[in-house]
Amino acid sequence: MATKPPTGDPVQDAPQVDDVQHAAAGLPAVAHSLIMARQQMGLRRTAATLLKVNQKNGFDCPGCAWPEGDRRHTAEFCENGAKAVAEEATLRRVTPDFFAAHPVSDLAGRSGYWLGQQGRITHPMYLAEGSDTYEAVTWDRAFAILAEELKALSSPDEALFYTSGRTSNEAAFLLQLFAREFGTNNLPDCSNMCHESSGSALTETIGIGKGSVSLDDLHEADLIIVAGQNPGTNHPRMLSALEKAKRAGAKIISVNPLPEAGLERFKNPQTPQGMIRGTALTDLFLQIRIGGDQALFRLLNKLVLETEGAVDTAFVAEHTHGFEEFAAAAREADWDTTLAATGLDRAGIERALAMVLASKRTIVCWAMGLTQHKHSVPTIREVVNFLLLRGNIGRPGAGVCPVRGHSNVQGDRTMGIFERPSDAFLDALDREFGIVSPRHHGYDVVRSIEALRDGEARVFFAMGGNFVGATPDTDVTEAAMRRAALTVHVSTKLNRSHAVTGARALILPTLGRTDKDVQASGKQFVTVEDSMGMVHASRGNLTPASPHLLSEPAIVARLARAVLGPASTTPWEEFEKDYATIRDRVSRVVPGFEDFNARVAAPGGFQLPHAPRDERRFPTATGLANFTAAPVEYPELPAGRLLLQTLRSHDQYNTTIYGLDDRYRGIKGGRRVVLVNPDDARALGLADGAYTDLVGEWRDGTERRALGFRVVHYPTARGCAAAYYPETNVLVPLGATADISNTPASKSVVVRFENTTG
Numbered sequence: 001m002a003t004k005p006p007t008g009d010p011v012q013d014a015p016q017v018d019d020v021q022h023a024a025a026g027l028p029a030v031a032h033s034l035i036m037a038r039q040q041m042g043l044r045r046t047a048a049t050l051l052k053v054n055q056k057n058g059f060d061c062p063g064c065a066w067p068e069g070d071r072r073h074t075a076e077f078c079e080n081g082a083k084a085v086a087e088e089a090t091l092r093r094v095t096p097d098f099f100a101a102h103p104v105s106d107l108a109g110r111s112g113y114w115l116g117q118q119g120r121i122t123h124p125m126y127l128a129e130g131s132d133t134y135e136a137v138t139w140d141r142a143f144a145i146l147a148e149e150l151k152a153l154s155s156p157d158e159a160l161f162y163t164s165g166r167t168s169n170e171a172a173f174l175l176q177l178f179a180r181e182f183g184t185n186n187l188p189d190c191s192n193m194c195h196e197s198s199g200s201a202l203t204e205t206i207g208i209g210k211g212s213v214s215l216d217d218l219h220e221a222d223l224i225i226v227a228g229q230n231p232g233t234n235h236p237r238m239l240s241a242l243e244k245a246k247r248a249g250a251k252i253i254s255v256n257p258l259p260e261a262g263l264e265r266f267k268n269p270q271t272p273q274g275m276i277r278g279t280a281l282t283d284l285f286l287q288i289r290i291g292g293d294q295a296l297f298r299l300l301n302k303l304v305l306e307t308e309g310a311v312d313t314a315f316v317a318e319h320t321h322g323f324e325e326f327a328a329a330a331r332e333a334d335w336d337t338t339l340a341a342t343g344l345d346r347a348g349i350e351r352a353l354a355m356v357l358a359s360k361r362t363i364v365c366w367a368m369g370l371t372q373h374k375h376s377v378p379t380i381r382e383v384v385n386f387l388l389l390r391g392n393i394g395r396p397g398a399g400v401c402p403v404r405g406h407s408n409v410q411g412d413r414t415m416g417i418f419e420r421p422s423d424a425f426l427d428a429l430d431r432e433f434g435i436v437s438p439r440h441h442g443y444d445v446v447r448s449i450e451a452l453r454d455g456e457a458r459v460f461f462a463m464g465g466n467f468v469g470a471t472p473d474t475d476v477t478e479a480a481m482r483r484a485a486l487t488v489h490v491s492t493k494l495n496r497s498h499a500v501t502g503a504r505a506l507i508l509p510t511l512g513r514t515d516k517d518v519q520a521s522g523k524q525f526v527t528v529e530d531s532m533g534m535v536h537a538s539r540g541n542l543t544p545a546s547p548h549l550l551s552e553p554a555i556v557a558r559l560a561r562a563v564l565g566p567a568s569t570t571p572w573e574e575f576e577k578d579y580a581t582i583r584d585r586v587s588r589v590v591p592g593f594e595d596f597n598a599r600v601a602a603p604g605g606f607q608l609p610h611a612p613r614d615e616r617r618f619p620t621a622t623g624l625a626n627f628t629a630a631p632v633e634y635p636e637l638p639a640g641r642l643l644l645q646t647l648r649s650h651d652q653y654n655t656t657i658y659g660l661d662d663r664y665r666g667i668k669g670g671r672r673v674v675l676v677n678p679d680d681a682r683a684l685g686l687a688d689g690a691y692t693d694l695v696g697e698w699r700d701g702t703e704r705r706a707l708g709f710r711v712v713h714y715p716t717a718r719g720c721a722a723a724y725y726p727e728t729n730v731l732v733p734l735g736a737t738a739d740i741s742n743t744p745a746s747k748s749v750v751v752r753f754e755n756t757t758g
C-alpha cells in the first residue's frame, strides 16, 4: 500500500526551511490573520466578522474550545480563530456549475488544501449510483433518498451517524435523539480520535470525564504543567491565561518532544509592551521522548511519596481510594527505566520535582500528545495520581485541564453524542420523549470503519467533519467507505470525504457559526460548551453563503420527519421553528441544564456543575477519587527506526489546510516534511533536504508507506520524528489504538526511512 501525493494539483508541495521561531503571537500573527481574512472575505466582511468573535452578542469562535474569559475586549481573537472565521466567511462559492466542471474523479485527485480553497457549498448535491458527477437536488428529494436507504436497512445498527465537534448543542441533541428513536447508538464522533482517552481516564478516577479547572484557577496556580500540547498554534488564547498566571508568580513546566515557540515566549498582541518583548513562559522544558509521560509522572509520584510531608494525607484519607496499591506500584519506579523511557536527564527531573514540591496549587494541562498513544489511558490516570497525591483536585488554582479541540466537542458529548451512553441518560431521554432507546452500545470511529469494511454498516451520515480525511489507515478507510450504499455529509466546505463516497452520495450544505439563522419564529441562536464547562450562546450575523442552506437543527428535524414519519410523536417541526423548544427539552433530560433558556440569556452564559471541582465529591464506582496502579509502558523502538508523531502545522485546522507554511517551526511552502533530530538523521544517513519515504511498521508484520517527504533537521527529542496529519494518516494502522479508549495511536508510529525512488 502506498499513498502518493495527490496529483493534478496546481499548488505544488515544495517545502523550504527557514529559521525556527522562539516566540508566538505578536504583530506578525495579527498581520497574517488579517491578510488571509481579506483574501477570503474582503475588507467590509473582515471588519463585520472579526469584531464579533467571542463578543457578548456575537458568535462563538469556531477555532477551538478554549474559554472566552470576560468577553468584553474587542478583538478577542487570535490568529487561528481569525483564519477559521475567514475560511468560513469566505466569499468564494462552490456551485452546481463547479460540480459539473469537476467530476468526483477529478475531486479525488485534488489536495485537501485545494478542495477547501474553493469556497462555501451553495446547493444540496446528489451523486447517483454509477455517476461521476454530483448534481443539484431539492432538499425534499435529498431527504427522500436518505429515508429510502435508511428504511431499507435490515437493522438500524447498519447506519452510522458521525459528528464533528463544531455542531451546536441544539443540533447535537436532535441528532442523538433521532438516532435513538431510529434505533441505534451508532454515534461515533471526532472525540473518539481526540480526547476519548482523557474521558475514559477521568471518568474512572474522578467520576466525570471533563476538566476540573476554570480560567480563574489557571490565573491562581503556582505551577502549570503543559504536557503534550502546542497552544501557540492550537489554542493561542491559552497563552494569555499562561501569561497572566506567570505575572502572578506561577511557574510553567512544558513537557514535549518539540520546543514549541508558543510555550517559549508569548508576545501578547493586546498590550503594547507584550508586542515588543513578550513574556517568557516556560521555566523548565522537559524534552521528553514520545510516549514517555507515564514513566515520568510515575517517577515523580515515587519521589513525592518519598519526601517527608509532601503527600496531602488528609485529602488522601478522606477523598481517595486505592492509595496503598498505587503507592506500592509507584515505589517500584526506578531512575534507569524512567531515563530510558523519557530520554530525560536526572537533573531535569530533579528540577521538576523541586518545582512540584514548592507548589501548593498545581494544574496539569494536556492535549493530543498525551491522548493518542497505546497507553494513553494509564498515562492520564498517572497524571490524576500525581494531582491526587498533593490534594490538587477540588480547590482553587489546582486540577486537571484536558484542553479540548473543536469548539463544541465537549458540548456534543454532554448532549448525548456517545456510542456508549449511560442508562441514566437514556432513561431520561425515554421518559421525556416516550421512546425506547436501544441499550446495547454502538460503534465508535474505529469500529465504524471496521463495520463499513466488513459490510456490517451501509449508510454513513456525517454532521460536519471530514471522516475519511481525519481517520487512520487512509487506504483501508477509503476502501471501507466506498463499500457503503449511501454516504451523506452535512458540510460547509468541500473536503476529501465528498470525493470518497458510497454507491450514492449526498452533500447537504449548511449554515456555519458566522451565518445568521432565521427560522419561522424569528432569528435563532445556538449554544456551545467550552473546555471548562461554560455554556453560552452563539449568534451568527452574516447573510448566509446561499439562500439554499439549511441550519443543522433544521436538517436533522427534516431528516427525522422523512424517516420516522407520523409514527414519531416528537415535535420535530416545532424544534425547527424555534430552537428554544429544543433547549426546554434539554433542560429536562441533561443534568446541569435546568432553566436552560433563562440561564443562557445571562451574559457569558452559565457554568455546568462539576462535583469534584465544586464540592470535592467524586461520583465514581467507589464514591471516592480512585488512585490506579497500571504497569508502566512506553513504546519500544527497534534499531534504525524512529517514533513518528503526526501533528498539526500552524496553517491548518485539522484536515482544513489554510496555507502551506508552519511559521513557528520555520517551514514554508509545503507540508510533506519530516522533522528529525540531527543526530538521529546523521546516524540514519538522512541529509537535511533529502527526500525520503516513510515506512510504517506494525506489529502484525504489515507495512504502510507515505511517499516523498523532505527531511528537516530539527531539534526534536532523540528517537523521535514528526510529520503533519492528515498526510501521514496512511501510516497509522486501524488496529493501532489506545487500550480502553480505542483512540487511534497517531502520536507513536514506528517508522523507517527509505530513499525516495523515481
Ligand SMILES: Nc1nc2c(c(=O)[nH]1)N[C@H]1C(S)=C(S)[C@@H](COP(=O)(O)OP(=O)(O)OC[C@H]3O[C@@H](n4cnc5c(=O)[nH]c(N)nc54)[C@H](O)[C@@H]3O)O[C@H]1N2
Pocket (backbone or CB within 6 Å): 063, 064, 080, 194, 227, 228, 229, 230, 231, 233, 234, 235, 255, 256, 257, 258, 260, 288, 289, 290, 291, 292, 293, 367, 368, 369, 370, 404, 405, 406, 645, 646, 647, 648, 649, 650, 652, 653, 654, 655, 747
Ligand atoms: N489552529 C488550529 N487550532 C486547533 C486545531 C488545528 O488543527 N489548528 N485542532 C483543534 C483540535 S480538534 C485539537 S484536538 C487540538 C489539538 O491541539 P494539540 O494537541 O496541541 O495538537 P497537535 O498538533 O496534535 O500537537 C500535539 C503536541 O503534543 C506533542 N507531543 C507529541 N507526542 C508527545 C508525547 O508522547 N508526550 C508529550 N509530552 N508530548 C507529545 C507534540 O510535540 C505537540 O506539541 O487543537 C484544536 N485547535
Ligand SMILES: Nc1nc2c(c(=O)[nH]1)N[C@H]1C(S)=C(S)[C@@H](COP(=O)(O)OP(=O)(O)OC[C@H]3O[C@@H](n4cnc5c(=O)[nH]c(N)nc54)[C@H](O)[C@@H]3O)O[C@H]1N2
Pocket (backbone or CB within 6 Å): 164, 165, 166, 167, 190, 191, 193, 194, 195, 368, 372, 405, 406, 463, 464, 465, 466, 467, 470, 471, 472, 490, 491, 492, 493, 494, 495, 510, 511, 512, 513, 552, 646, 647, 648, 653, 654, 655, 656, 725, 726, 728, 729, 732, 746
Ligand atoms: N494522524 C492523525 N489523525 C488525527 C489527529 C491527529 O493528531 N493525527 N487528530 C484527530 C482529532 S484530535 C480530531 S478532532 C479529528 C478531526 O476530525 P473532523 O472533525 O472530522 O475533521 P475536520 O478537519 O475538523 O472537519 C473539517 C470539515 O468540517 C466541515 N465543517 C466546518 N464547519 C462546519 C460547520 O459549522 N458545520 C458543518 N456541518 N460542517 C462544518 C467542513 O466541511 C470541513 O471540511 O481528526 C483526528 N485525526
Ligand SMILES: [Mo]
Pocket (backbone or CB within 6 Å): 190, 193, 194, 195, 404, 405, 406
Ligand atoms: Mo480534536
